[in-house]
Amino acid sequence: MQKKNTRTNFLNRHRFLLAGFLCLFGVCLLSAQDKKKEPEKKKTRVDLLHAEEAQADKVLHPDIQILIRSVKLRHDSMYMYCDSALIYEKTNSVEAFGNVRMEQGDTLFIYGDYLYYDGMSQLAMLRENVRMINRNTTLTTDSLNYDRLYNLGYYFEGGTLTDEENVLTSEWGEYSPATKISVFNHDVKLVNPKFILTSDTLKYSTATKIATILGPSDIVSDNNHIYSERGFYNTTTEQAELLDRSVLTNEGKKLTGDSIFYDRVLGYGEAFENVQMNDTINKNMLTGNYCFYNEITGSALATQRAVAIDYSQGDSLFMHGDTLRLITYNINTDSMYREMRVYHKVRAYRTDVQAVCDSLVYNSKDSCMTMYTDPILWHGAQQVLGEEIKAYMNDSTIDWVHIINQAFTIEQKDSVHYNQVSGKEMKGFFVAGDMRQVDVNGNVLVIFYPVEERDSSLIGLNYAEGSFLRMLLKDRRMEKGAFIGKANGTMYPMDQIPAEKYKLPTFAWFDYIRPRNKEDIFEWRGKKADQQMQKSDRKPLTSPRNMNIKRNK
Known part of the structure; x- marks a missing residue:
């Protein structure tokens, strides 16, 4: 009996030991995974490679080296140049003055008048006349912090980023030379030869030249205006994908939708879900869940609960059909006119007049609206x-x-x-x-x-x-x-x-x-089956003399 208890106690102790070992192993594994998430901090020393003159006061400042003229320093793969510098040995940090230049590889160059570099955190703080150059991208500011661990530069007192296509300015911004992604906040302005984009928050890729809209933004050109609070705008192809009830305005026509695709070069836009295309000049509107508009040809299409609304007379006329199509002829000429085609199953309502038919065409040339196939009009009684x-x-x-x-x-x-x-x-x-x-x-x-x-x-x-x-x-x-x-x-x-x-x-x-x-x-x-109209073969009558008599006034 005693042997059995001894054996049981032995096994229990080993179970607890094994469980404790597994828990410790799990904690170590999680700790190792967490450490992988953070960039590794290198403990190497900031090295002096060259200076025409070096001074040190071992009594008053035993940990400080004073370097004068043609100073060259290195920390890992980063080289630093300046007119003069102070090396703080205890903190492994540097202060650099005059004609400061940092070089990393053959793609990243940073210039400024003053630099404080912390070798422990690998954070560089540059001030006055700062320029960060990464291939064809230049970031200029008076206050730049560059974090070598994350390969990220950011400014906070105003700055400008320039590449081959655009010039971007803002109060606060950051730029990653590795990802070529920049983020801007507060009074953001992107200037392109063809348009100007202003925003509160914007992300921009210098590689793809795509601006990601993250807050209220306006894109203005000579011909149109885009308002969006979320979306993408390719500044090279001038194509936009806009979300969150964005608005496209062109010469009095305003296109609004839950989402919009717009190609400025080809001059067309597509809007999806809860779409409105409002012509504020002629006081009419197209609505539906899909709308297409070409600003170059003046054509438009609306489907999916499509409605044409005329509000020019105060009492609005609402007209629905499966498809609404607008066609413009001889655009930008004195002989320009438009056709509105509505088909099929057309229904129209205004308080004083209502109508149904299978299809309808309105021609602005002769101001005539023609209703086809079983048309019916109601006017009061x-x-x-x-x-x-x-x-x-x-x-x-x-x-x-x-x-x-x-x-x-x-x-x-x-x-x-x-x-x-x-x-x-x-x-x-x-x-x-x-x-x-x-x-x-x-x-x-x-x-x-x-x-x-x-x-x-x-x-x-x-x-x-x-x-x-x-x-x-x-x-x-x-x-x-x-x-x-x-x-x-x-x-x-x-x-x-x-x-x-x-x-x-x-x-x-x-x-x-x-x-x-x-x-x-x-x-x-x-119509009910027994009330269908059988179409005749007769052509419209030639009006007799009496039909040409003017109406009574």
């Missing part, structure tokens, strides 16, 4: 449709519209009664944004409800047929109408209206399609 609708603008407001083939306008009186007019083609004329006159040509059919003046109650139903009709409107309602030429008509009292006379043969009320607000433009709702 009125609905207008046809195979094709052309709207002619005057200073961003509708001047007149032309409905081509199967033209049909409907005015809702209540849930049962509708004023209706159909014909081969129709022209509507506007005054101050309100439709005041409508001319209908070809196979005209009319259903009209006259009203009592005193209480606006319906008097009856007036059904008429003819070849040409002119209607006058007031307050967005049909006021009166008259046929020009032959016409047939019948007046039915309200209690004697035949069931088949309530609606014209092609009647369709598309209230379920109508955009309700600016958010509803994203919800496409097509």
